[in-house]
Amino acid sequence: MTQTPEHRPKAGLFVTCLVDLIRPSVGFAAAALIERAGCDVIVPQGQTCCGQPAYNSGDRANAQTLALQTVNAFLDCDYVVVPSGSCASMLKVHVPDLLADGPDREAALTFAAKVFELTSFLADERKIESVPGKYSGAVTYHDSCSGLRELGIKQAPRHLLAKVDGLTLQEMPECETCCGFGGLFAVKFPGISNAIVEKKAVNANASGAQLLLAGDLGCLMNIAGKLNRTGSNLSCRHIAEVLAGEMSAPAIAKAET
């Protein structure tokens, strides 16, 4: 990067609760990519969850409190980068709506304008020209619903994967169809969720790829959990791990070797 350190924008990483708790390696991969895109990364301690579980359960009051908490945690950032289309959409699209009628309306709008999903941030906002990741083999990509339909993220991950040395992308049938995760939906309606992810697993296997990638850990845990249970050889990772070349952790739901 030609920029001097003092010109590097400050990017706050919104880790997401799943990455924080289940798979921190995704967070480090994301941080490495954001740094490579010419930004300084900070991780505000005031963040927890984007509030989507409350928001989608009809608990608007708690969703509003969490929305404001997140807005305030990232006040001094130039960017808020999120390794999840679902949480990014919550912060970019729904937080302004939640705070629209109160005194924090302007702050919420300013915040939302700074929010980017990771692949969109790298490809569309920072326009990075290369990625460090290398992968010899075929991958397939699952378009997670919120990123795809609420943020319009379709080309960004594919654009970035094309920069990974050795990688070929083999699309699966119905790559835009929901995997059946849906956050608390998978907990409240496990039978229906399972029926949906069964179809996703069939389509994923049909791609012929060795590795399934997506931008959302929730969907990935659902798909990986199903593939594991059914004895598929297909493994799953967050796209950030492949782009950053940080693949030392076992694939999702796989044992250490």
Next chain:
Amino acid sequence: MAGTTTLFKARANDAISNRGLQNALSELPTGLAANRARAKSALPEFEDLRESAKVLKDHTLAHLDHYLEAFETAALAAGSKVHWTSTPEQARATILEICQAANARLVTKGKSMVSEEIGLNDHLEKAGLEVVETDLGEYLIQLKHEAPSHIIAPAIHLTVGDVERRFREAHTHLPYDRVFNEPADLVAEARQILRQKFLSADVGITGANFLIAETGSSIIVTNEGNGDLTQLLPKVHIVIAAIDKVLPTLEDAALLMRLLPRSATGQDITSYVTFTTGPRRPGEHEGPEAVHIVILDNGRSELLAGDKRAVLRCIRCGACMNHCPVYSAIGGHAYATVYPGPIGAALMPGLAGVKETAHLAGASTFCGACAEVCPVKIPLPDIMRKWREADFAAKNNGLLQRAGLSIWAGLAKRPRLYHPLMRLSIAALSSLSRRRGAFKHLPFAGGWTRHRDLAAPQGRTFQQLWIERERGGPE
């Protein structure tokens, strides 16, 4: 309400293990959904039309009182009678009175979801009338005493074998060992039987896809021609339609007609689009002697006044169902409501009550595929979320769920408590997994692990590791 959710889940699980139903549903992606995609890609202005249709419907809904009155004036001028009804009870009583005044014994019916909404067939049959559905799909499910499982393909859950069996049982005057070589043979038999009914019916009842304020016309959009025979041959034609079906002008109907068949079946236009404006006029040789238009509210005025008005834009194409992962997994009957799928989840709480049906709004992954294909751009997930808010405010969801949410939110709102507590919990959970990478069984996550492995945490939280890295090494 926990009870309604439990019953819904039981029906959904039955549907998932019903192989015949699953076979029928498996054709949605390559059938109706693929047909829509082809029709859309062949019409470059499709997305612009969706926006125009949304604007048109929003304008009409904003001035609905005006357009309904204009419709009534024009319909009366054309010689029709107009009946305003608030509730399903009023609507079906009104229709029965019209039938009885005409000394009717046999009533033929075109396909109408509003007639399902008011429970019309049962009501007329209890009063001694014979009611015959003439849309092939509706006829099939009437023989099976079932409700429609899809708003445009009511018998989508049936296989050809189901139909064949039911025909042999129902049409006892025909030789039992007759051969059905292909679906066309079933259609021919239905046609032969229905033809008699068309000719001897006293009253014909249809729905309406649109009511036109400027002309007082009602429009039906069909593929079989049964609707035309239903409304033209009997002496009395009754139209049953809800208040949200009115449009200002015929041009407006033309706009929506470019979207409706394409979104529904992928057709550029249906086989028939029939305009009805009043009864037979002096000197005319065909048509009913009387036309009655029964207009139903049933909760729609309240929807109109509230924050879920957009749901009334719906033109009943069914695209939201055809693209819904939940509907595709469980079919329409599991919803146990007149309107299933995403539009059902968004509309039913307004028609049948929050306590009774808001659990359906909970049964969505919010993937947004429904809103993406909706020809009038109804933000279906947003409306479902508003019903969840109403349900939550009424404390209809279970105590356990509320308590869980409350504990989680209490923690998430206190980062200084949340981070250390999560650090401990994750360390404990991770040690349980003993480096196997995933849990096959986990007591408090049984719903998940019954069907799939649960990825085990890597061991420490990102926040913890990040702080260590910033400090230049482990604590």
